[in-house]
Amino acid sequence: MIFLKDVKNSKIVTYDDLLDQVNNFNKFEYILKEDNVFHFFFKLIYNLCHNIDTVILDNDVPADLKEIKLNNSVIHNKTDKLNFKTWNNLLKKLLNTTSKISLYTSGTTGEPKKVVHNARKFINMARIGEKYSDNVWAFLYNPTHMAGLQVFFQGLLNKNTIVYLFQSTRSEFINSCKNHYVSNVSATPTFYKLLSPYNFKLVLVKKCTLGGEKSSPKLTSSLNNIFPNASIFNIYASTEAGSLFVSKGEIFKVINNLKDKVMFIENELVVHNSLLGEFEKKEWFHTGDIVEFVNEEKTEFKIISRKSDTINIGGNRINLLEVEQEINKLKGVLNTLVYSIDNSILGKIIVAEIITSIEYSKKEFKRLLKDKLPSYKIPTKIKFVEELEVTRTGKIKRNLN
Amino acid sequence: MNKVKIASIINEICEENNYNLVNENTTNFLELKFREDIGFDSFNLAQLTVMIEDEFDVDVFEDGVVETVGEIIIKIKK
Numbered sequence: 001m002i003f004l005k006d007v008k009n010s011k012i013v014t015y016d017d018l019l020d021q022v023n024n025f026n027k028f029e030y031i032l033k034e035d036n037v038f039h040f041f042f043k044l045i046y047n048l049c050h051n052i053d054t055v056i057l058d059n060d061v062p063a064d065l066k067e068i069k070l071n072n073s074v075i076h077n078k079t080d081k082l083n084f085k086t087w088n089n090l091l092k093k094l095l096n097t098t099s100k101i102s103l104y105t106s107g108t109t110g111e112p113k114k115v116v117h118n119a120r121k122f123i124n125m126a127r128i129g130e131k132y133s134d135n136v137w138a139f140l141y142n143p144t145h146m147a148g149l150q151v152f153f154q155g156l157l158n159k160n161t162i163v164y165l166f167q168s169t170r171s172e173f174i175n176s177c178k179n180h181y182v183s184n185v186s187a188t189p190t191f192y193k194l195l196s197p198y199n200f201k202l203v204l205v206k207k208c209t210l211g212g213e214k215s216s217p218k219l220t221s222s223l224n225n226i227f228p229n230a231s232i233f234n235i236y237a238s239t240e241a242g243s244l245f246v247s248k249g250e251i252f253k254v255i256n257n258l259k260d261k262v263m264f265i266e267n268e269l270v271v272h273n274s275l276l277g278e279f280e281k282k283e284w285f286h287t288g289d290i291v292e293f294v295n296e297e298k299t300e301f302k303i304i305s306r307k308s309d310t311i312n313i314g315g316n317r318i319n320l321l322e323v324e325q326e327i328n329k330l331k332g333v334l335n336t337l338v339y340s341i342d343n344s345i346l347g348k349i350i351v352a353e354i355i356t357s358i359e360y361s362k363k364e365f366k367r368l369l370k371d372k373l374p375s376y377k378i379p380t381k382i383k384f385v386e387e388l389e390v391t392r393t394g395k396i397k398r399n400l401n
Numbered sequence: 402m403n404k405v406k407i408a409s410i411i412n413e414i415c416e417e418n419n420y421n422l423v424n425e426n427t428t429n430f431l432e433l434k435f436r437e438d439i440g441f442d443s444f445n446l447a448q449l450t451v452m453i454e455d456e457f458d459v460d461v462f463e464d465g466v467v468e469t470v471g472e473i474i475i476k477i478k479k
Binding site for chain 2: 169170171190193194196197314343344345346349363366367375376380381
């Protein structure tokens with residue numbers, strides 16, 4: 001049975017290979033980065049089987065975090081080798097792991113925030129059973145993010161084949177789905193938007209899931225066309241909480257067992273800390289997401305927008321204040337306003353209005369920013385202005401969002 | 402005229418990202434695919450939409466992603 005097909009690197013790994021790797025490995029690394037997806041996955045499984053707490057880092061997390069400095073070089077040799085005779089033995093161990101998994105998310109201040117989850121939380125979120133045993137997953141998320149880990153566990157625990165297609169192009173995705181008989185697809189709305197023009201059909205896909213960003217009915221209807229035999233689901237999830245709500249359309253329901261753990265303050269979704277990973281002591285967590293109720297009982301809602309200054313572009317969280325601060329540090333910059341506008345390609349793009357005392361070309365200015373920020377945080381649109389259009393677009397828009 | 406302007410917009414993005422430049426006088430210029438031939442990713446495409454919108458006041462990607470340079474020229478003319 002094949003565990004992983006890494007299409008870009010033409011690598012195929014079976015569940016037997018995976019078992020061998022885990023059995024014969026003899027060191028553990030507290031901190032895992034995704035440099036090679038198979039290594040990342042088997043080291044994670046290895047750590048969980050040994051009940052080792054693991055920190056998972058995205059390449060975006062700054063390398064000067066205290067924790068990384070302290071532990072980066074710490075790789076321990078393990079003497080007590082595991083010897084699982086069968087995959088099921090390993091699975092049993094995995095299902096009972098006591099490990100914790102830490103993820104980082106960019107918090108509202110721009111400082112990466114650490115969120116610690118029990119690994120069992122990921123395992124419990126997975127649906128395991130005979131009816132899932134034939135699933136073949138297209139893996140389209142960053143494996144170091146919450147959504148990627150959820151797909152990983154869902155596939156792994158059902159001994160499914162995972163077709164690794166993160167950062168693949170439209171044609172790579174379409175061809176791989178056909179060639180590898182993909183039945184389950186889970187990705188961000190941005191990814192699905194980039195599959196346009198929707199002049200193809202993938203008839204083997206049974207389930208299509210959207211997560212990570214706000215979706216739209218128009219996109220859902222396009223997806224119904226390209227996946228004619230699939231059920232389409234929206235998932236509301238976050239790094240802090242994992243998956244909270246699932247819906248077949250735009251409307252999410254507060255199910256009974258979440259009723260006491262979810263509330264709304266001025267239409268903002270607020271979640272009880274028992275649903276969250278460990279990262280703050282307050283009892284209730286304000287998600288920053290604004291909803292609109294569609295029934296009088298206030299149990300059904302649509303996600304309208306995000307209240308915080310953090311926006312999500314293509315699965316990357318971007319803190320607009322952080323971008324603003326970096327721009328303000330540049331020579332000759334008197335004032336800046338950074339906000340987001342809708343864009344047909346990425347869903348949203350960043351716009352910066354800047355007042356300067358020196359004359360810059362847009363090109364020059366972007367080059368300076370490239371030294372300060374990763375490319376996805378650099379405003380797509382730069383406007384040099386005499387005064388900030390605070391009332392018309394920027395601040396009003398951002399503060400209300 | 403539009404061809405020259407579009408080429409210069411594309412090249413501005415190419416220069417920023419160290420991609421090979423395009424030339425509007427080559428025979429296949431209109432057939433060039435943004436992703437496959439020029440090497441644009443979604444962030445580059447978004448930048449392209451913004452720059453074209455600034456210049457021509459048209460959101461060329463509004464009703465679906467266009468693939469080739471020629472398709473953009475057609476949309477601008479409409």
